[in-house]
Amino acid sequence: MNRSWRQQRQAGQDELRAAGVADADQELRWIFEQATGLGPADQIAILDQPVTAHHGRHVDRMVSRRAAGEPLQYVLGHWGFRTLDLLVDRRVLIPRPETEVVAGLAVDALTALGRPGVAVDLGTGSGAIALSLAAERWPDVEVWATDSSADALAVARANLAGLGRRAAVVRLCEGDWFAALPDDLRGRVDVLVTNPPYVAAADPLPVEVAAWEPRDALVPGPTGLEAIEHIIGQAPAWLSDHGVLVVEIGETQGPDAQRLACAAGFASATIHRDLAGRPRALVARRPLPA
Numbered sequence: 001m002n003r004s005w006r007q008q009r010q011a012g013q014d015e016l017r018a019a020g021v022a023d024a025d026q027e028l029r030w031i032f033e034q035a036t037g038l039g040p041a042d043q044i045a046i047l048d049q050p051v052t053a054h055h056g057r058h059v060d061r062m063v064s065r066r067a068a069g070e071p072l073q074y075v076l077g078h079w080g081f082r083t084l085d086l087l088v089d090r091r092v093l094i095p096r097p098e099t100e101v102v103a104g105l106a107v108d109a110l111t112a113l114g115r116p117g118v119a120v121d122l123g124t125g126s127g128a129i130a131l132s133l134a135a136e137r138w139p140d141v142e143v144w145a146t147d148s149s150a151d152a153l154a155v156a157r158a159n160l161a162g163l164g165r166r167a168a169v170v171r172l173c174e175g176d177w178f179a180a181l182p183d184d185l186r187g188r189v190d191v192l193v194t195n196p197p198y199v200a201a202a203d204p205l206p207v208e209v210a211a212w213e214p215r216d217a218l219v220p221g222p223t224g225l226e227a228i229e230h231i232i233g234q235a236p237a238w239l240s241d242h243g244v245l246v247v248e249i250g251e252t253q254g255p256d257a258q259r260l261a262c263a264a265g266f267a268s269a270t271i272h273r274d275l276a277g278r279p280r281a282l283v284a285r286r287p288l289p290a
Protein backbone atom coordinates (compact mmCIF):
# COMPACT_ATOMS: atom_id res chain seq x y z
CA MET A 1 0.00 0.00 0.00
CA ASN A 2 1.39 3.43 -0.98
CA ARG A 3 1.91 5.93 1.82
CA SER A 4 -0.54 8.79 2.23
CA TRP A 5 0.27 12.44 1.47
CA ARG A 6 0.21 12.99 5.25
CA GLN A 7 2.98 10.39 5.69
CA GLN A 8 4.85 11.81 2.70
CA ARG A 9 4.63 15.27 4.26
CA GLN A 10 5.90 14.04 7.63
CA ALA A 11 8.86 12.25 5.99
CA GLY A 12 9.71 15.37 3.96
CA GLN A 13 9.48 17.70 6.95
CA ASP A 14 11.69 15.36 9.00
CA GLU A 15 14.33 15.23 6.24
CA LEU A 16 14.34 19.00 5.66
CA ARG A 17 14.44 19.81 9.40
CA ALA A 18 17.27 17.32 9.96
CA ALA A 19 19.18 19.11 7.17
CA GLY A 20 18.68 22.46 8.96
CA VAL A 21 16.20 24.01 6.50
CA ALA A 22 14.71 26.90 8.48
CA ASP A 23 11.18 26.98 7.04
CA ALA A 24 10.72 23.29 6.26
CA ASP A 25 6.90 23.41 6.34
CA GLN A 26 6.58 26.26 3.83
CA GLU A 27 9.25 24.84 1.55
CA LEU A 28 7.53 21.46 1.56
CA ARG A 29 4.26 23.12 0.56
CA TRP A 30 6.04 24.63 -2.45
CA ILE A 31 7.61 21.26 -3.29
CA PHE A 32 4.17 19.56 -3.11
CA GLU A 33 2.71 22.32 -5.27
CA GLN A 34 5.45 21.75 -7.85
CA ALA A 35 4.83 17.98 -7.82
CA THR A 36 1.02 18.07 -7.88
CA GLY A 37 0.01 21.45 -9.24
CA LEU A 38 -2.21 21.85 -6.15
CA GLY A 39 -2.32 24.98 -3.97
CA PRO A 40 -2.14 24.80 -0.14
CA ALA A 41 -5.92 24.29 0.42
CA ASP A 42 -6.14 21.46 -2.12
CA GLN A 43 -3.00 19.87 -0.64
CA ILE A 44 -4.80 19.60 2.72
CA ALA A 45 -7.84 18.04 1.03
CA ILE A 46 -5.76 15.10 -0.32
CA LEU A 47 -3.70 14.43 2.84
CA ASP A 48 -5.31 11.04 3.48
CA GLN A 49 -5.19 9.90 -0.12
CA PRO A 50 -2.40 7.57 -1.33
CA VAL A 51 0.59 9.10 -3.13
CA THR A 52 1.19 7.66 -6.61
CA ALA A 53 4.63 6.15 -7.21
CA HIS A 54 5.37 8.91 -9.75
CA HIS A 55 4.45 11.74 -7.38
CA GLY A 56 6.29 10.08 -4.49
CA ARG A 57 9.53 9.79 -6.51
CA HIS A 58 9.23 13.38 -7.72
CA VAL A 59 8.75 14.73 -4.17
CA ASP A 60 11.51 12.51 -2.73
CA ARG A 61 13.97 13.74 -5.37
CA MET A 62 13.18 17.41 -4.70
CA VAL A 63 13.36 16.96 -0.91
CA SER A 64 16.75 15.19 -1.21
CA ARG A 65 18.16 17.96 -3.41
CA ARG A 66 16.93 20.61 -0.98
CA ALA A 67 18.27 18.65 2.02
CA ALA A 68 21.66 18.51 0.24
CA GLY A 69 21.74 22.32 0.31
CA GLU A 70 20.57 23.22 -3.20
CA PRO A 71 18.56 26.48 -3.16
CA LEU A 72 14.80 25.93 -3.25
CA GLN A 73 14.47 28.04 -6.40
CA TYR A 74 16.77 25.69 -8.37
CA VAL A 75 14.99 22.64 -6.93
CA LEU A 76 11.61 23.99 -8.07
CA GLY A 77 13.12 25.16 -11.37
CA HIS A 78 11.27 28.46 -11.41
CA TRP A 79 10.73 31.56 -9.27
CA GLY A 80 8.52 34.63 -9.24
CA PHE A 81 9.85 38.06 -10.21
CA ARG A 82 7.44 41.01 -10.31
CA THR A 83 4.69 39.86 -12.72
CA LEU A 84 6.70 36.94 -14.14
CA ASP A 85 7.31 33.31 -13.29
CA LEU A 86 10.87 32.67 -14.51
CA LEU A 87 12.71 29.43 -15.21
CA VAL A 88 15.87 29.36 -13.09
CA ASP A 89 18.67 26.85 -12.77
CA ARG A 90 22.37 26.82 -11.91
CA ARG A 91 23.26 28.70 -15.11
CA VAL A 92 21.77 31.92 -13.69
CA LEU A 93 21.61 33.94 -10.51
CA ILE A 94 18.36 33.50 -8.59
CA PRO A 95 16.41 36.76 -9.08
CA ARG A 96 16.30 38.69 -5.77
CA PRO A 97 13.62 40.93 -4.19
CA GLU A 98 15.95 43.97 -4.25
CA THR A 99 16.26 43.54 -8.02
CA GLU A 100 12.47 43.78 -8.30
CA VAL A 101 12.86 47.32 -6.92
CA VAL A 102 15.64 48.06 -9.42
CA ALA A 103 13.45 46.82 -12.28
CA GLY A 104 10.62 49.00 -10.92
CA LEU A 105 12.85 52.10 -11.07
CA ALA A 106 13.59 51.30 -14.73
CA VAL A 107 9.88 50.77 -15.47
CA ASP A 108 9.13 54.15 -13.84
CA ALA A 109 11.82 55.86 -15.93
CA LEU A 110 10.36 54.38 -19.12
CA THR A 111 6.84 55.37 -18.11
CA ALA A 112 8.00 58.94 -17.38
CA LEU A 113 9.19 59.31 -20.98
CA GLY A 114 5.57 59.62 -22.09
CA ARG A 115 6.49 58.01 -25.42
CA PRO A 116 7.91 54.67 -26.64
CA GLY A 117 11.47 54.16 -25.37
CA VAL A 118 14.63 52.11 -25.81
CA ALA A 119 15.93 50.14 -22.82
CA VAL A 120 19.07 48.08 -22.24
CA ASP A 121 19.58 45.48 -19.49
CA LEU A 122 23.29 44.63 -19.15
CA GLY A 123 24.01 41.20 -17.59
CA THR A 124 20.47 39.94 -17.96
CA GLY A 125 20.97 36.45 -16.44
CA SER A 126 17.52 34.79 -16.37
CA GLY A 127 16.16 37.86 -18.17
CA ALA A 128 14.42 39.05 -14.99
CA ILE A 129 14.81 42.80 -15.52
CA ALA A 130 14.64 42.89 -19.33
CA LEU A 131 11.55 40.70 -19.51
CA SER A 132 9.84 42.73 -16.78
CA LEU A 133 10.38 45.88 -18.85
CA ALA A 134 8.90 44.13 -21.89
CA ALA A 135 5.98 42.70 -19.90
CA GLU A 136 5.14 45.94 -18.12
CA ARG A 137 5.83 48.51 -20.85
CA TRP A 138 4.78 46.54 -23.97
CA PRO A 139 4.27 47.66 -26.69
CA ASP A 140 5.96 50.99 -25.90
CA VAL A 141 9.48 49.67 -25.40
CA GLU A 142 12.35 48.14 -27.34
CA VAL A 143 14.54 46.08 -24.98
CA TRP A 144 18.12 44.95 -25.53
CA ALA A 145 19.30 42.31 -23.04
CA THR A 146 22.94 41.21 -22.90
CA ASP A 147 25.10 38.72 -21.06
CA SER A 148 28.65 37.40 -21.47
CA SER A 149 27.42 33.93 -20.52
CA ALA A 150 25.93 31.85 -23.35
CA ASP A 151 24.47 29.56 -20.67
CA ALA A 152 22.65 32.44 -19.01
CA LEU A 153 21.32 33.65 -22.36
CA ALA A 154 19.91 30.16 -23.03
CA VAL A 155 17.85 30.52 -19.84
CA ALA A 156 16.81 34.07 -20.78
CA ARG A 157 15.77 32.77 -24.23
CA ALA A 158 13.58 30.08 -22.64
CA ASN A 159 11.98 32.72 -20.41
CA LEU A 160 11.50 35.02 -23.39
CA ALA A 161 9.52 32.26 -25.11
CA GLY A 162 7.08 32.39 -22.18
CA LEU A 163 6.35 36.06 -22.84
CA GLY A 164 4.11 35.39 -25.85
CA ARG A 165 3.71 38.23 -28.33
CA ARG A 166 5.41 40.67 -25.94
CA ALA A 167 8.66 38.79 -26.69
CA ALA A 168 8.83 40.53 -30.07
CA VAL A 169 10.16 43.73 -28.46
CA VAL A 170 13.19 41.98 -26.84
CA ARG A 171 16.61 41.27 -28.38
CA LEU A 172 19.17 39.05 -26.61
CA CYS A 173 22.88 39.67 -27.33
CA GLU A 174 25.98 37.85 -26.12
CA GLY A 175 29.15 39.74 -25.20
CA ASP A 176 31.13 41.76 -22.70
CA TRP A 177 28.95 44.63 -21.34
CA PHE A 178 28.50 47.32 -24.07
CA ALA A 179 30.46 45.33 -26.68
CA ALA A 180 27.37 43.11 -27.04
CA LEU A 181 25.25 46.02 -28.31
CA PRO A 182 24.93 47.15 -31.95
CA ASP A 183 26.83 50.38 -32.55
CA ASP A 184 23.78 52.25 -33.79
CA LEU A 185 22.30 52.18 -30.27
CA ARG A 186 24.92 54.74 -29.16
CA GLY A 187 23.18 57.88 -27.95
CA ARG A 188 19.72 56.29 -28.33
CA VAL A 189 19.22 54.42 -25.02
CA ASP A 190 16.54 56.01 -22.84
CA VAL A 191 16.95 53.66 -19.87
CA LEU A 192 20.07 51.63 -19.14
CA VAL A 193 19.54 49.23 -16.27
CA THR A 194 21.88 46.66 -14.80
CA ASN A 195 22.36 44.36 -11.84
CA PRO A 196 26.07 43.70 -12.33
CA PRO A 197 28.29 41.48 -10.17
CA TYR A 198 29.33 43.67 -7.20
CA VAL A 199 30.72 41.41 -4.45
CA ALA A 200 34.41 41.88 -3.61
CA ALA A 201 36.50 38.74 -4.14
CA ALA A 202 37.42 38.43 -0.47
CA ASP A 203 33.91 39.09 0.89
CA PRO A 204 32.28 36.04 2.45
CA LEU A 205 29.15 34.77 0.68
CA PRO A 206 26.43 32.65 2.31
CA VAL A 207 27.36 28.98 1.84
CA GLU A 208 24.27 28.26 -0.26
CA VAL A 209 25.13 31.15 -2.61
CA ALA A 210 28.84 30.33 -2.92
CA ALA A 211 28.24 26.63 -3.54
CA TRP A 212 25.40 26.87 -6.06
CA GLU A 213 25.15 30.24 -7.85
CA PRO A 214 27.48 31.22 -10.74
CA ARG A 215 30.50 33.08 -9.33
CA ASP A 216 30.82 35.25 -12.47
CA ALA A 217 27.35 36.62 -11.70
CA LEU A 218 28.46 37.72 -8.24
CA VAL A 219 32.14 38.66 -8.16
CA PRO A 220 33.64 41.07 -10.74
CA GLY A 221 37.12 41.32 -9.18
CA PRO A 222 39.08 42.24 -6.07
CA THR A 223 37.14 45.39 -5.06
CA GLY A 224 33.62 44.47 -6.18
CA LEU A 225 33.37 47.84 -7.97
CA GLU A 226 34.99 46.80 -11.26
CA ALA A 227 31.80 46.19 -13.26
CA ILE A 228 29.93 49.14 -11.71
CA GLU A 229 32.84 51.45 -12.55
CA HIS A 230 33.06 50.21 -16.14
CA ILE A 231 29.31 50.51 -16.75
CA ILE A 232 28.92 53.97 -15.17
CA GLY A 233 31.96 55.23 -17.10
CA GLN A 234 30.72 53.97 -20.48
CA ALA A 235 27.00 54.67 -20.02
CA PRO A 236 26.95 58.36 -21.09
CA ALA A 237 28.08 57.43 -24.61
CA TRP A 238 25.05 55.13 -25.01
CA LEU A 239 22.35 57.14 -23.27
CA SER A 240 20.11 59.64 -25.05
CA ASP A 241 20.28 63.27 -23.88
CA HIS A 242 17.58 62.70 -21.26
CA GLY A 243 18.67 59.09 -20.56
CA VAL A 244 18.54 57.42 -17.16
CA LEU A 245 20.99 54.89 -15.71
CA VAL A 246 19.73 52.48 -13.02
CA VAL A 247 22.34 50.29 -11.30
CA GLU A 248 21.88 47.79 -8.49
CA ILE A 249 24.66 48.17 -5.92
CA GLY A 250 25.83 46.58 -2.70
CA GLU A 251 24.59 48.39 0.38
CA THR A 252 27.96 50.00 1.16
CA GLN A 253 28.64 51.07 -2.44
CA GLY A 254 26.34 54.12 -2.65
CA PRO A 255 29.02 56.81 -2.09
CA ASP A 256 31.38 55.17 -4.62
CA ALA A 257 28.58 54.82 -7.17
CA GLN A 258 27.60 58.50 -6.76
CA ARG A 259 31.23 59.61 -7.06
CA LEU A 260 31.65 57.54 -10.25
CA ALA A 261 28.42 58.95 -11.72
CA CYS A 262 29.51 62.54 -11.03
CA ALA A 263 32.93 61.84 -12.57
CA ALA A 264 31.20 60.42 -15.67
CA GLY A 265 29.26 63.69 -16.10
CA PHE A 266 25.80 62.71 -14.87
CA ALA A 267 23.76 65.71 -13.72
CA SER A 268 22.25 63.88 -10.77
CA ALA A 269 22.95 60.65 -8.93
CA THR A 270 20.53 59.50 -6.24
CA ILE A 271 20.54 56.35 -4.14
CA HIS A 272 17.28 54.44 -3.67
CA ARG A 273 16.42 51.96 -0.95
CA ASP A 274 15.04 48.43 -1.32
CA LEU A 275 11.94 47.18 0.52
CA ALA A 276 14.08 46.39 3.58
CA GLY A 277 15.29 50.02 3.65
CA ARG A 278 18.82 49.25 2.46
CA PRO A 279 20.50 51.62 -0.08
CA ARG A 280 20.61 49.31 -3.10
CA ALA A 281 20.16 51.27 -6.34
CA LEU A 282 21.81 54.20 -8.11
CA VAL A 283 19.65 56.30 -10.43
CA ALA A 284 21.75 58.72 -12.49
CA ARG A 285 20.41 61.18 -15.03
CA ARG A 286 21.98 62.83 -18.04
CA PRO A 287 21.64 66.61 -18.31
CA LEU A 288 18.52 67.73 -20.16
CA PRO A 289 19.29 69.04 -23.65
CA ALA A 290 19.83 72.83 -23.67
Ligand SMILES: C[S@@+](CC[C@H](N)C(=O)[O-])C[C@H]1O[C@@H](n2cnc3c(N)ncnc32)[C@H](O)[C@@H]1O
Pocket residue numbers: 092093094095096099122123124125126127128129146147148149152175176177195196197198216217218
Ligand atom coordinates in the same frame (compact mmCIF):
# COMPACT_ATOMS: atom_id res chain seq x y z
C1 LIG B 1 24.17 39.74 -10.61
S1 LIG B 1 23.82 38.80 -12.06
C2 LIG B 1 22.30 39.58 -12.56
C3 LIG B 1 21.40 38.67 -13.34
C4 LIG B 1 19.99 39.27 -13.58
N1 LIG B 1 20.08 40.55 -14.24
C5 LIG B 1 19.28 39.45 -12.25
O1 LIG B 1 19.18 40.58 -11.80
O2 LIG B 1 18.82 38.46 -11.67
C6 LIG B 1 25.03 39.51 -13.17
C7 LIG B 1 24.97 39.00 -14.61
O3 LIG B 1 26.02 39.67 -15.32
C8 LIG B 1 26.63 38.74 -16.21
N2 LIG B 1 28.00 39.22 -16.47
C9 LIG B 1 29.11 39.07 -15.69
N3 LIG B 1 30.17 39.64 -16.29
C10 LIG B 1 29.72 40.16 -17.47
C11 LIG B 1 30.34 40.87 -18.53
N4 LIG B 1 31.65 41.14 -18.51
N5 LIG B 1 29.58 41.24 -19.58
C12 LIG B 1 28.24 40.96 -19.62
N6 LIG B 1 27.60 40.28 -18.64
C13 LIG B 1 28.32 39.89 -17.58
C14 LIG B 1 26.57 37.42 -15.46
O4 LIG B 1 26.70 36.33 -16.36
C15 LIG B 1 25.22 37.50 -14.77
O5 LIG B 1 24.21 36.94 -15.56
